[in-house]
Amino acid sequence: GYFGPYGGRYVPETLFPALEELDRAYQEVRTDGDFQEELKLLLNKYSGRPTPLYYAERLSDALGAKIYLKREDLNHTGAHKINNALGQALIARRLGKKRIIAETGAGQHGVASATAAARFGMECTVFMGELDIERQRMNVDRMRLLGAEVVPVSSGNKTLKDATNEAIRHWVAHVEDCHYIIGSVVGPHPYPSMVRDFQRIIGDETKEQIMADEGRLPDVVVACVGGGSNAMGIFYPFVEDDSVRMIGVEAAGHGVETGEHAVTLSEGRVGVLHGSRSYLLQTDDGQVIEPYSLSAGLDYPGVGPQHSFFKDSGRVEYVSVTDDQAVAAYGELCSLEGIIPALESSHALAQVSVMAPELDEDTIVVVNLSGRGDKDMDSVRPFLLKE
Numbered sequence: 001g002y003f004g005p006y007g008g009r010y011v012p013e014t015l016f017p018a019l020e021e022l023d024r025a026y027q028e029v030r031t032d033g034d035f036q037e038e039l040k041l042l043l044n045k046y047s048g049r050p051t052p053l054y055y056a057e058r059l060s061d062a063l064g065a066k067i068y069l070k071r072e073d074l075n076h077t078g079a080h081k082i083n084n085a086l087g088q089a090l091i092a093r094r095l096g097k098k099r100i101i102a103e104t105g106a107g108q109h110g111v112a113s114a115t116a117a118a119r120f121g122m123e124c125t126v127f128m129g130e131l132d133i134e135r136q137r138m139n140v141d142r143m144r145l146l147g148a149e150v151v152p153v154s155s156g157n158k159t160l161k162d163a164t165n166e167a168i169r170h171w172v173a174h175v176e177d178c179h180y181i182i183g184s185v186v187g188p189h190p191y192p193s194m195v196r197d198f199q200r201i202i203g204d205e206t207k208e209q210i211m212a213d214e215g216r217l218p219d220v221v222v223a224c225v226g227g228g229s230n231a232m233g234i235f236y237p238f239v240e241d242d243s244v245r246m247i248g249v250e251a252a253g254h255g256v257e258t259g260e261h262a263v264t265l266s267e268g269r270v271g272v273l274h275g276s277r278s279y280l281l282q283t284d285d286g287q288v289i290e291p292y293s294l295s296a297g298l299d300y301p302g303v304g305p306q307h308s309f310f311k312d313s314g315r316v317e318y319v320s321v322t323d324d325q326a327v328a329a330y331g332e333l334c335s336l337e338g339i340i341p342a343l344e345s346s347h348a349l350a351q352v353s354v355m356a357p358e359l360d361e362d363t364i365v366v367v368n369l370s371g372r373g374d375k376d377m378d379s380v381r382p383f384l385l386k387e
């Protein structure tokens with residue numbers, strides 16, 4: 001479960017049996033035709049896959065490149081998180097678990113986990129920081145409507161890191177009857193690989209679609225990076241294609257120089273968080289630094305270990321954009337294409353705007369539109385909806 005020096009399984013021994021059981025199941029289902037068929041049917045009939053690869057004509061004209069949007073915002077529940085939640089729920093059922101637990105920040109993963117649990121008649125407990133409960137109220141209501149119990153987390157700075165800590169603690173105490181659906185390519189082995197494999201459907205479809213539409217591979221693929229799952233999902237099928245440039249975009253919040261950001265890969269250094277070794281925002285004596293981003297989904301001090309590997313190897317370029325740049329990109333897509341993007345996805349869009357001057361008219365850029373922006377109304381209202 002290692003990506004070079006990154007990854008591993010830095011958790012209390014009491015979790016080892018559950019992780020080994022999960023790893024066995026994950027290895028088995030990779031080659032189990034019935035499982036793959038059931039998952040494919042679910043993704044198609046229940047979640048709405050394949051998602052379109054949409055040529056954004058007016059955005060392309062405005063920026064001077066051929067920009068395609070991979071529409072993960074059109075999934076059931078409104079983001080890419082459902083791809084992973086459905087896959088892990090099927091594994092949980094295979095393991096005879098009756099209850100799902102999950103952490104969430106933006107609330108999308110919480111909604112996806114509650115949705116999968118409802119679909120399979122399982123109980124669901126979602127841990128969510130008190131601050132995030134305030135700023136993602138709509139998703140909290142959706143989780144409760146779907147039958148999940150939302151547990152407010154008041155430790156730390158009341159966001160994702162703390163919710164994840166609580167979820168892990170709860171799992172250690174209830175490992176027999178519940179499965180922990182981790183929402184990103186983070187956590188102890190096998191999670192970073194398993195979540196990647198459930199999200200790679202994004203990149204597999206994109207490759208097929210762009211070959212059909214353009215007859216060649218994209219020149220650049222851009223995705224935002226919180227824990228890193230939507231980015232890993234769209235990048236991974238292209239990793240061997242050297243001609244495809246990959247750019248991961250982190251959240252620079254109020255600006256890296258202010259210290260209020262979540263730019264883990266460029267500003268962090270190697271540490272251990274939530275069971276895996278990876279880049280991490282930490283003080284000199286190894287205390288996790290509380291990150292900041294206007295978007296809850298990117299407000300995470302860690303990052304998936306395979307991203308750390310790709311940063312060191314140079315296969316992926318990691319950059320960052322501020323809240324303001326993301327909000328501007330959010331508004332731009334609304335007015336140019338009639339699509340309201342998630343604030344997280346807006347970070348990837350903002351990066352394309354930054355790069356526009358260096359792109360040619362026929363440069364093919366694919367942007368992973370990881371989610372829709374309904375959930376972000378309260379955050380963007382002061383900036384975009386001034387009375």
Ligand SMILES: Cc1ncc(COP(=O)(O)O)c(/C=N/[C@H](C(=O)O)[C@@H](O)C(C)C)c1O
Binds near residue numbers: 108370
């Ligand atoms: C629409 C949308 N786009 C991107 C992200 C960033 O998560 P990754 O794709 O795993 O980097 C997120 C992350 N959302 C998670 C959540 O909803 O709980 C996040 O806060 C954590 C699971 C990491 C998201 O909602």
